Amino acid sequence: MINKNNxxxxxxxxxxxxxxxxxxxxxxxxxxxxxxxxxxxxxxLSYDMYDSIVRSAVPIFLMISGAFFLNDKIQNxxxxxxxxxxxxxxxVFVIWSFIYATFCVFTKRIDSNNFLGSIIAGHFHLWFIPIxxxxxxxxxxxxxxxxxxxxxxxxxxxxxxxxATLLKTISYLQFLPCYEYITLFLGLLPIDIICKHxxxxxxxxxLYNYDVSKKFTKTIYILSVISIFLCFIGCYIxxxxxxxxxSDLMSGFSIFTVIEAIGLFLFFKNHSFDSxxxxxxxxxxxxxCTLGIYVIHMxxxxxxxxxxxxxxxxxxxxxSVPIISILIFVISLVxxxxxxxxxxxxxxxx
Numbered sequence: 001m002i003n004k005n006n007x008x009x010x011x012x013x014x015x016x017x018x019x020x021x022x023x024x025x026x027x028x029x030x031x032x033x034x035x036x037x038x039x040x041x042x043x044x045l046s047y048d049m050y051d052s053i054v055r056s057a058v059p060i061f062l063m064i065s066g067a068f069f070l071n072d073k074i075q076n077x078x079x080x081x082x083x084x085x086x087x088x089x090x091x092v093f094v095i096w097s098f099i100y101a102t103f104c105v106f107t108k109r110i111d112s113n114n115f116l117g118s119i120i121a122g123h124f125h126l127w128f129i130p131i132x133x134x135x136x137x138x139x140x141x142x143x144x145x146x147x148x149x150x151x152x153x154x155x156x157x158x159x160x161x162x163x164a165t166l167l168k169t170i171s172y173l174q175f176l177p178c179y180e181y182i183t184l185f186l187g188l189l190p191i192d193i194i195c196k197h198x199x200x201x202x203x204x205x206x207l208y209n210y211d212v213s214k215k216f217t218k219t220i221y222i223l224s225v226i227s228i229f230l231c232f233i234g235c236y237i238x239x240x241x242x243x244x245x246x247s248d249l250m251s252g253f254s255i256f257t258v259i260e261a262i263g264l265f266l267f268f269k270n271h272s273f274d275s276x277x278x279x280x281x282x283x284x285x286x287x288x289c290t291l292g293i294y295v296i297h298m299x300x301x302x303x304x305x306x307x308x309x310x311x312x313x314x315x316x317x318x319x320s321v322p323i324i325s326i327l328i329f330v331i332s333l334v335x336x337x338x339x340x341x342x343x344x345x346x347x348x349x350x
């Protein structure tokens with residue numbers, strides 16, 4: 001049974017969007033030295049722990065987009081879809097790719113000969129923007145699918161998606177007996193057809209618009225906590241087995257990431273927030289800055305680290321990762337908020 005009107009502002013989802021932005025920053029802060037530190041060290045284990053907790057950030061963004069983007073107002077106006085949504089994101093990608101390429105040449109992170117290629121490819125963390133542009137382009141087809149689906153189709157999709165991500169996760173476990181034969185068999189299955197970013201987009205729509213039983217929700221909450229622990233332990237075991245730091249189990253289509261994303265999404269969906277409070281206005285303002293925070297936070301991180309204003313290893317990493325992440329989030333938010341006040345510039349930058 002459909003239970004939501006996604007034409008109205010949902011402050012719970014605003015809060016989730018803000019949290020996902022912070023989670024992205026935690027990923028990049030904790031991953032900064034992830035590959036260069038011995039697996040046995042407490043420092044590496046703390047990075048592994050934080051990464052395991054926050055890896056569902058991008059899937060959550062995709063799910064929120066699916067929840068609100070697949071509606072009549074947007075999908076029945078293709079001109080607006082392309083001019084307002086797709087074209088704007090394309091400009092954001094080009095502008096920020098240029099900014100990062102310039103910065104990376106200036107700071108000698110890349111050679112000047114790679115300047116143009118860097119603009120075309122985009123800075124590594126901007127990969128999400130071309131993905132969401134592609135999903136927006138095919139969203140009218142997705143919209144027709146979800147609009148003509150019912151609760152049975154939703155349950156079928158959920159089972160297929162979770163099953164595919166479980167098989168995908170098994171393919172990462174290189175320490176399993178007869179691993180070569182397992183991967184040979186899994187290679188015959190259409191796992192990668194299902195494990196695509198548009199699946200999160202569809203999942204977000206279904207989870208937001210359909211009732212989910214309390215029993216299923218409680219089960220997902222419990223599995224989410226277990227998934228964080230298993231991801232943490234699994235990455236450690238896999239890295240020790242391979243002899244180098246490995247984060248495959250944190251990938252976007254790991255069963256652990258999927259369960260965590262569903263758990264967080266349902267938690268925020270099911271907990272009411274007073275939309276009439278003064279705080280709600282601030283939440284909405286911050287949520288409107290999340291795209292800007294996403295694109296600018298790596299620049300803030302580079303400047304802080306390059307100028308030695310702060311370093312992850314300056315103090316205990318169990319404390320430094322969240323503290324530095326929050327600091328970068330706040331600085332990015334302030335910069336984006338102020339730039340957005342300059343209407344013409346803010347309109348195209350974020």
